[in-house]
Amino acid sequence: MQCEICGAEIRGGSFKVSIDGSELTVCGNCSQYGNAVGKRTPVSRKVAPVGRAPVTTGTRRPPRKTPGMVVDELVDEYGHAIKEARERKKWTHDQLASKIKEKATLIKKIEREEIVPEDDVRQKIEKALDIKLTERSGDDEWTGDRLNRGTTLGDIVTIKRK
Numbered sequence: 001m002q003c004e005i006c007g008a009e010i011r012g013g014s015f016k017v018s019i020d021g022s023e024l025t026v027c028g029n030c031s032q033y034g035n036a037v038g039k040r041t042p043v044s045r046k047v048a049p050v051g052r053a054p055v056t057t058g059t060r061r062p063p064r065k066t067p068g069m070v071v072d073e074l075v076d077e078y079g080h081a082i083k084e085a086r087e088r089k090k091w092t093h094d095q096l097a098s099k100i101k102e103k104a105t106l107i108k109k110i111e112r113e114e115i116v117p118e119d120d121v122r123q124k125i126e127k128a129l130d131i132k133l134t135e136r137s138g139d140d141e142w143t144g145d146r147l148n149r150g151t152t153l154g155d156i157v158t159i160k161r162k
Contacts, residue, residue: 001014001025002152003025003026003027003029003030003152003154004024004025004026004152004153005024005026005027005030005033005152005153005154005159006026006027006029006030006152006154007150007152007154007155008027008029010025010026010027011027012028013028014026014027015027015028015030015031015036016036016037017030017031017033017034017035017036017037018034018035018036018037019033019034019035023037024153030154033159072134072135072136072137073134073135073136073137074116074117074122074133074134075132075133075134075135077113078110078113078117078133079110079111079112079113080111081131081133082107082110082111082125082129082131082133083111085129085130085131086107086111086129089129093107093108093111096125096128096129099128100121100124100125100127100128101124102121102124106121110125117133122134
């Protein structure tokens with residue numbers, strides 16, 4: 001494991017510290033720059049009403065991106081690609097929206113790239129317009145050796161001593 005401030009390999013125990021509201025895992029040398037993170041007391045002492053426990057829907061978090069992991073990413077200028085494909089088929093925003101069962105305003109915002117389409121909407125658009133909006137990308141530049149550690153937080157910020 002590497003220190004999130006200096007990038008050195010952590011030998012022995014790692015420390016969880018809070019620096020400006022961010023929790024970081026650091027080595028012993030860098031632990032002096034923040035406050036140790038411990039158990040926190042709740043801010044509010046309100047008592048929740050007794051009742052049924054909330055039911056979770058079973059949604060899963062997306063997998064964490066780890067170095068070397070191959071991921072599908074949205075292409076650059078996805079809005080332009082959607083607009084061109086829609087115009088090629090001579091469809092209006094309303095026609096495309098009705099085919100994929102979404103609102104026309106959503107299509108307009110996606111074409112202007114004001115919002116990024118969620119995966120289900122993206123898949124509907126890809127299927128309706130016969131286009132591909134994602135591309136495979138991987139972290140090929142990360143090697144994990146000591147000589148090429150990459151940029152760490154300590155390279156970017158100036159650490160003030162207390």
